Amino acid sequence: MERVVVVTGANSGIGLALCERLLCEDGQLRLCLACRNMQRAEAARSALLTSHPDARVDLLHLDVGSVQSVLAAAQEIKARYRRVDFLYLNAGIMPNPHVDIRAFFKGLFSRNVINMFSTAEGLLTQQDRLNADGLQEVFATNLFGHFILIRELEPLLCQADLTSHVVWTSSSNARRSAFSIQDIQHRNGVEPYSSSKYASDLLSLALNRHKNSQGLVSSVICPGLVMTNLTYGILPSFFWTLIMPIMYLIRIFTNTFTLTPHNGAEALHWLFLQKPESLDARAKYHSQTSGLGRNYTQPRQMDVDSETCEALFSKLLDLEKVVRRKLSEKQAENDAHQKYLSEVE
Ligand SMILES: NC(=O)C1=CN([C@@H]2O[C@H](COP(=O)(O)OP(=O)(O)OC[C@H]3O[C@@H](n4cnc5c(N)ncnc54)[C@H](OP(=O)(O)O)[C@@H]3O)[C@@H](O)[C@H]2O)C=CC1
Numbered sequence: 485m486e487r488v489v490v491v492t493g494a495n496s497g498i499g500l501a502l503c504e505r506l507l508c509e510d511g512q513l514r515l516c517l518a519c520r521n522m523q524r525a526e527a528a529r530s531a532l533l534t535s536h537p538d539a540r541v542d543l544l545h546l547d548v549g550s551v552q553s554v555l556a557a558a559q560e561i562k563a564r565y566r567r568v569d570f571l572y573l574n575a576g577i578m579p580n581p582h583v584d585i586r587a588f589f590k591g592l593f594s595r596n597v598i599n600m601f602s603t604a605e606g607l608l609t610q611q612d613r614l615n616a617d618g619l620q621e622v623f624a625t626n627l628f629g630h631f632i633l634i635r636e637l638e639p640l641l642c643q644a645d646l647t648s649h650v651v652w653t654s655s656s657n658a659r660r661s662a663f664s665i666q667d668i669q670h671r672n673g674v675e676p677y678s679s680s681k682y683a684s685d686l687l688s689l690a691l692n693r694h695k696n697s698q699g700l701v702s703s704v705i706c707p708g709l710v711m712t713n714l715t716y717g718i719l720p721s722f723f724w725t726l727i728m729p730i731m732y733l734i735r736i737f738t739n740t741f742t743l744t745p746h747n748g749a750e751a752l753h754w755l756f757l758q759k760p761e762s763l764d765a766r767a768k769y770h771s772q773t774s775g776l777g778r779n780y781t782q783p784r785q786m787d788v789d790s791e792t793c794e795a796l797f798s799k800l801l802d803l804e805k806v807v808r809r810k811l812s813e814k815q816a817e818n819d820a821h822q823k824y825l826s827e828v829e
């Protein structure tokens with residue numbers, strides 16, 4: 485039976501590297517690249533078909549930062565496929581990042597230096613904004629859009645006799661202290677990225693608690709530090725060129741500097757090969773690369789508790805209701821306006 489794999493944010497970086505690796509693993513796959521930019525999606529598809537001419541690679545328009553786009557994409561997936569074996573929730577943003585240079589130099593000469601380089605703790609802030617749905621953009625893109633996608637795809641993901649695997653691309657930057665259950669969208673802070681990634685860790689655990697019995701398994705991975713558009717956006721490109729030799733030097737001390745998208749996709753690829761029942765719902769699976777360039781996956785316990793994960797799950801369900809109501813009110817207004825226009829013509 486051909487397996488169906490959907491990857492969000494598949495047109496570049498870790499998502500594209502994952503697609504390449506999956507096609508090397510299983511040439512019979514039905515691979516769906518779910519992307520917001522169709523030109524880049526086409527380019528990604530062509531690149532994949534160059535190395536795998538017989539592969540079945542579909543494109544799907546999906547802007548995870550827009551609820552309307554998520555609903556339309558989910559409809560399309562349900563029309564196209566009878567099953568989804570793997571749903572990789574990989575699309576993500578870190579808008580307007582700022583590195584605290586003073587904290588960086590302070591950290592450089594402290595005992596915390598390895599942790600700072602692995603997690604960026606205390607170094608990184610971002611400026612967020614509201615999107616067209618009235619949601620914080622980072623929360624909407626990195627978490628909520630994916631949550632709505634899962635909810636809409638439940639008929640495919642929760643089928644009797646078929647296990648579906650949902651995989652979140654989280655981060656080592658996910659941190660409990662950046663997240664507040666009173667402010668799940670992170671309206672009042674300067675670390676929306678860290679907050680959204682911690683929320684994905686919590687949500688994955690909640691999904692396992694609520695949906696395992698229906699055949700849905702959720703896992704979380706961390707790709708390490710990977711040089712992609714997202715990372716290049718943090719500092720000017722000449723800086724990255726300058727410090728690249730230092731980055732390879734740091735890799736000797738921390739295997740979390742995976743650096744290439746291929747290496748970063750290690751844990752995503754590894755999960756594709758595992759039996760879902762052998763996985764730990766409380767583990768985050770880390771892509772690691774040794775100083776000599778050997779890739780492997782290492783599970784580490786996440787800093788999550790059942791109470792907070794249940795509270796987040798229930799808040800997301802409440803927010804889903806609000807957003808859906810607003811959308812249908814907007815739709816009704818549009819319909820009334822169209823009717824009025826056709827009557828006066
Ligand atoms: N690079 C790193 O070191 C790390 C990355 N990550 C995570 O890995 C994931 C992949 O990022 P990475 O490969 O590094 O960076 P890239 O910027 O290369 O990839 C991000 C992908 O997400 C897509 N995307 C962004 N916003 C949306 C949206 N609204 N709708 C649909 N697609 C969208 C981008 O599409 P487009 O081309 O249209 O922008 C792009 O394909 C992210 O979730 C990121 O947070 C986690 C830890 C470390």
Ligand SMILES: CC(C)=CCC[C@@H](C)[C@H]1CC[C@H]2C3=C(CC[C@]12C)[C@@]1(C)CCC(=O)C[C@@H]1CC3
Nearest residue numbers: 583600601602603604607655656657709727730
């Ligand atoms: C040698 C030198 C001057 C390095 C630059 C330091 C920082 C710019 C990096 C140190 C830790 C990095 C890091 C990330 C971005 C770049 C650093 C802050 C991420 C936040 C990128 C996205 C993630 O999800 C996790 C990464 C953790 C580590």
